[in-house]
Amino acid sequence: MNFVKYISCLVLVLFCACQKGTRLQNMPEDKVAKELLQGVWLNDSSEMAVFQVVGDTIRYAGPNAPSVLFKIIRDSIYLLGDDTLSYKIVRQGENTFWINTATDILMKLHRSDEEDQLAFIPQNEPVSVNLIQEYVEKDSVIVYNNIRYRGYVFINPSRYKVVRTIYDENGIGLENTYYDNIIHICVYNGTEELYARDISKNLFIDYVDAQELALSILSDMDFVDVNADGYHYRAVLTIPESAAYHYFNLIISPRGVLKIQA
Numbered sequence: 001m002n003f004v005k006y007i008s009c010l011v012l013v014l015f016c017a018c019q020k021g022t023r024l025q026n027m028p029e030d031k032v033a034k035e036l037l038q039g040v041w042l043n044d045s046s047e048m049a050v051f052q053v054v055g056d057t058i059r060y061a062g063p064n065a066p067s068v069l070f071k072i073i074r075d076s077i078y079l080l081g082d083d084t085l086s087y088k089i090v091r092q093g094e095n096t097f098w099i100n101t102a103t104d105i106l107m108k109l110h111r112s113d114e115e116d117q118l119a120f121i122p123q124n125e126p127v128s129v130n131l132i133q134e135y136v137e138k139d140s141v142i143v144y145n146n147i148r149y150r151g152y153v154f155i156n157p158s159r160y161k162v163v164r165t166i167y168d169e170n171g172i173g174l175e176n177t178y179y180d181n182i183i184h185i186c187v188y189n190g191t192e193e194l195y196a197r198d199i200s201k202n203l204f205i206d207y208v209d210a211q212e213l214a215l216s217i218l219s220d221m222d223f224v225d226v227n228a229d230g231y232h233y234r235a236v237l238t239i240p241e242s243a244a245y246h247y248f249n250l251i252i253s254p255r256g257v258l259k260i261q262a
Contacts, residue, residue, distance in 0.1 A: 033072040033092060040112035041097055050109060060174055068175060081175035083165060102173060132219055133157055133179060144226040147189060151223025151231065154184040162217055164241050178240045183221045187231045187252065194231070195252050201237060204248060207262045208237065215239050216246075230254055 037053045049061040058079065059067045069080040072089070077099065079085040091098040095111040138153035160180040165173045186196035201218040208216065220236040233250040249261040 027073050030072045030074070033089075034070075036092060036094060037072070037097065041109040042112050044108040044110055049112065050107075079173065079175070081163070081165075081177070083163065083175065085165070085173045085175070132181065138222065140223040142223070142226045149194075149226045149231065150188045151233070152184075152186045152188070153221045153223060153233075155221065156182045156184065158182050162215060162240065164215060164239070166241055176241060178217055181218045183218055183235070185221060185223070185233055185250075187223070194254075195256055197258070199235065199250075204235075204237060204246070204260070207248065207260065208246060212239065212244070213237075219245075 034056075038055075040052045041050050042048060043050050051061060052059045053070075056069050056071075057067050058070050071078045071080065076086050076088050079087075085102070087099040087101060089097070089099055090106060097109045097111075099107050099109075101107050132155055134155075134157060136153075136155040138155075140151045140153075142149050142151065157179045158181060162178045162180055163175060164178070165175045180201060183199045184196070185199060187194045199218065199221070201213060201216055205213060216237045216239050218235065219238040222234050223231070224234050225232040230251050230253040233252075235248045235250055237246040237248065239245070246262070251259045251261065253259070
């Protein structure tokens with residue numbers, strides 16, 4: 001009965017989300033307001049660049065800051081990422097743009113006279129510690145009892161999205177999209193395959209809070225040791241754009257039984 005209720009609620013949420021997205025697509029944009037917003041906008045208080053508007057896209061300031069499509073409909077601006085964020089426009093003119101943010105702050109912006117582009121040049125900096133977003137192969141050799149064991153790790157980015165919405169000090173949501181990994185591990189003694197398995201972050205569902213797990217990526221894996229207990233791997237679960245991470249020791253017994261140590 002509870003399962004039926006859960007499915008019904010899930011369908012209702014998805015239906016409402018689809019309805020909202022459909023309504024936005026069908027509602028006419030204020031193209032004059034969008035044209036007024038083109039250019040670089042600075043915070044009135046700090047004189048720091050906040051975002052640049054080019055066509056249908058808002059580009060936020062800062063290294064590796066995201067870009068997002070937007071629409072202006074009636075008295076609100078809508079940011080169209082994986083989640084749709086909306087902010088009420090309080091005042092807009094040729095050189096003025098005021099909005100109410102998610103934290104109920106009145107954010108006052110003015111147009112940059114100098115068109116400062118430097119704040120919007122991407123910097124090639126790592127997104128997060130231990131965060132791998134590309135195909136990687138690792139090959140390690142460990143000798144135990146005079147036997148050479150070779151451990152392989154294949155990190156495969158998947159199509160499973162992890163969306164992180166970060167709110168800046170002004171209450172503006174910055175949305176970044178990452179892709180979770182499926183990691184294949186295997187151990188060989190010579191040419192004999194002793195163990196092989198695909199690992200996903202759902203393996204750790206009993207060790208990590210559900211909300212935290214949903215925001216996490218299985219970001220790295222290493223073959224680290226062989227001893228009497230078996231073959232040892234170390235997995236890393238990371239929340240992008242944060243310092244939050246978990247290490248897990250995966251111990252595979254000589255009989256092929258997997259044990260997790262948090």
